[in-house]
Amino acid sequence: MATGSRKTVRLKTPVRREDLEQLELGDVVYLEGHVYTAREGVYRRVITEGHKLPEGLTELTNVSFHCSPAASVNDDATFNIGAVTATASFRFGALIPAWFEASDCLLILGKGGMTEEDYRNVFVPRGARYLTTVGYGTGALLGRGIKNVKAVHWLPELGIAQAIWVLEVENFGPFLVDSDGEGRSLFEQHNKRLNQRIEGLYDGLKQPALSRMGETVDRREELI
Amino acid sequence: MIRKDTLYATAHELTRRAAIEIPSDYLSGLEAMAAKESEDLSSFVLAAMLENYKAAKEDARAMCADTGVPRFYVKAGNEAKIEGGMVAVEEALRSGLAQATHDIPLRPNRVHPLWRHDNNNNVGLNAPEIEYSFEPDADWVDITTVHKGGLFGTDYRMLFPGDGIDGIKRFFLDAMIAFGKRGLACQPAIVGIGLGGSKDTCMVLGKQAACLRTVGDRNPDPKIAELELELMEMGNNIGMGPMGFVGSSMVVDCHIEVGYTHTGGMPMSVHSFCLSSRRAVARLYADGRVQYRTDPEWFTPYHRRNDVKWQPEAARQSA
Numbered sequence A: 001m002a003t004g005s006r007k008t009v010r011l012k013t014p015v016r017r018e019d020l021e022q023l024e025l026g027d028v029v030y031l032e033g034h035v036y037t038a039r040e041g042v043y044r045r046v047i048t049e050g051h052k053l054p055e056g057l058t059e060l061t062n063v064s065f066h067c068s069p070a071a072s073v074n075d076d077a078t079f080n081i082g083a084v085t086a087t088a089s090f091r092f093g094a095l096i097p098a099w100f101e102a103s104d105c106l107l108i109l110g111k112g113g114m115t116e117e118d119y120r121n122v123f124v125p126r127g128a129r130y131l132t133t134v135g136y137g138t139g140a141l142l143g144r145g146i147k148n149v150k151a152v153h154w155l156p157e158l159g160i161a162q163a164i165w166v167l168e169v170e171n172f173g174p175f176l177v178d179s180d181g182e183g184r185s186l187f188e189q190h191n192k193r194l195n196q197r198i199e200g201l202y203d204g205l206k207q208p209a210l211s212r213m214g215e216t217v218d219r220r221e222e223l224i
Numbered sequence B: 001m002i003r004k005d006t007l008y009a010t011a012h013e014l015t016r017r018a019a020i021e022i023p024s025d026y027l028s029g030l031e032a033m034a035a036k037e038s039e040d041l042s043s044f045v046l047a048a049m050l051e052n053y054k055a056a057k058e059d060a061r062a063m064c065a066d067t068g069v070p071r072f073y074v075k076a077g078n079e080a081k082i083e084g085g086m087v088a089v090e091e092a093l094r095s096g097l098a099q100a101t102h103d104i105p106l107r108p109n110r111v112h113p114l115w116r117h118d119n120n121n122n123v124g125l126n127a128p129e130i131e132y133s134f135e136p137d138a139d140w141v142d143i144t145t146v147h148k149g150g151l152f153g154t155d156y157r158m159l160f161p162g163d164g165i166d167g168i169k170r171f172f173l174d175a176m177i178a179f180g181k182r183g184l185a186c187q188p189a190i191v192g193i194g195l196g197g198s199k200d201t202c203m204v205l206g207k208q209a210a211c212l213r214t215v216g217d218r219n220p221d222p223k224i225a226e227l228e229l230e231l232m233e234m235g236n237n238i239g240m241g242p243m244g245f246v247g248s249s250m251v252v253d254c255h256i257e258v259g260y261t262h263t264g265g266m267p268m269s270v271h272s273f274c275l276s277s278r279r280a281v282a283r284l285y286a287d288g289r290v291q292y293r294t295d296p297e298w299f300t301p302y303h304r305r306n307d308v309k310w311q312p313e314a315a316r317q318s319a
C-alpha cells in the first residue's frame, strides 16, 4: 500500500539485532517468517506458573505478538483463520522483563506501544524493539499476511483467544516502529505535541458545579 | 407468519455482514475525513484503514479480529406474527450468532467475568444482549446486529443542571482525550451521547445513539442537532487523529439522544463506535421476504415519543 513519505522496511524472522538497529520511529515494517501470539494467558503460564515455552518455539522465531486471531478449529482439527488484531500492550509493561528472559524475543508486536521508561530500561539494553499495528482495527490486512498456521499450543488450557498461535507470515503488516535505539516512543512524541494544546481547549468553559472525581483527579479536591 | 428458520438464517447472515462489510455511511464519512486530514502520519493510518475495509470484503474475512461484543436490537411491528413467539426469536439469534462465530470465523470474545471461561461461540450468561422496541401499524420485524468494540471507549458522569452546556462540553473533551490517547478506542469513531434518564437509561441511550444512527443523521430537535455538530467539530479540533497521532480525524459524527431525567441532575454518557463500526439490519416480512440494509431506523417518532400518548390528538386527526 502507499506509505507516503515513510520508509518501508522488510524484516525476516528470526530478526537480527543489526537489522533492528536501522529502524527509525515511524518506519513502516512488513514481516516474513514466523511470529506467535502471546498475551495475558501465556504470560501467566510462563511467568507466574513457570511453564516452559513449547519446544522449538524460541529457536523458530523471536517475534511475539500481543494479539488473538479470529480463528476457529475445524472438526478435522485444522484451523480456519480470518482477521488478526492486536490488544493494548501497555498493561503488560511489568511482565516484559521476565518475558524477554523466558522467550529471548527481540521484537514485540502489539497495539498502542509501551512507555518510554519500559523502552529505556527493558528494550534498549537488549536491543529489542516494539512495533505497533496500524489503525488498529486493520485485522483483515494482517490476516492476508498469514500463509499458514504452523502450530497452536495450549489451546485446551487457554482457549482460542489466549492460546499460542504460531503463524507463518509473508508481507505481514503494516506495522509502525514505535521504539528507537534510545528508547524514544513515537506515541509519546505525538502526545507531547498534543498536550501543549490540551489546556487551551477548555478555555472559556465554566468550572464544574461540583468537583467530583473525574472532573478533578485529586480526592482532596472533591467537594462531595 | 415469520418462520423460525428464516429468523435463524437471518441472524447468521446479519452476523456475517456486520463483521465483514463496513456500512456505506461510515465509509463515506471516513473517506471525507481522510481527504481533509493534513498530517502525514494520520493520513497514512487513514489510508491503511480504508484499505482494510477493501481487504475484508475481497477476502470475506472479518475487518477486525476483535469481535467486540455482538448484540441484537429487535424492533417488532405491533401486528407481527412469529412462529414460536419471542422465545423463538431469542433462540434463533443466539444460535445464529454461535454458528456464524464458527463459520466466518469470528474471535469468540465473550468470557465469564471471573472464571474467564469461553464457550467459544460469543454466547453465554446474559450474552448477547437483546434489546426490544415496538412499532405501531406494522407486521414486520427488524433485527439489527451491532458488534461494538472498545474497552476504552465508554464513560459516564453525573452532571448537574448548573453545569449546563459547558459541563457537557467539558466532559465530552475529557472523554475524547482519554479515549483518543494512543488511539486505544480506535478513532475516528461515531460518538454517541446519552443525556438524562437514570444512570442505566443514560448509558443505553448513548450507546444506541452511537450504534443505531447513521453518519449524517441529525436529532429532530434543531437545538440538539446543532449541539451534535458543535461537539463533532470540537472533537476534530482537539488536534488528535487516528492512533492518537497529531491530526484532525477523531469524530466521524456525533449523535445525542435525550431522556427525561431527575429534576436535580443531568447525567451524561459518551460512547465511541470505533472504526470497525459494525452494524447490519434485516427486515423480515410476514410473506417470508428478508431485506437487508445498514440503517437501523431505530429512533422512529414512536420510539422517541414524548408524552402520555405517542401521537398527540392533533397529529392523529391531520394524518
Ligand code: SF4
Pocket (backbone or CB within 6 Å): A085, A136, A137, A138, B064, B065, B066, B067, B068, B148, B149, B150, B151, B184, B185, B186, B274, B275, B276
Ligand atoms: S475498538 Fe474496534 S476497531 Fe479497535 S480493536 Fe476494538 S473492535 Fe477493532
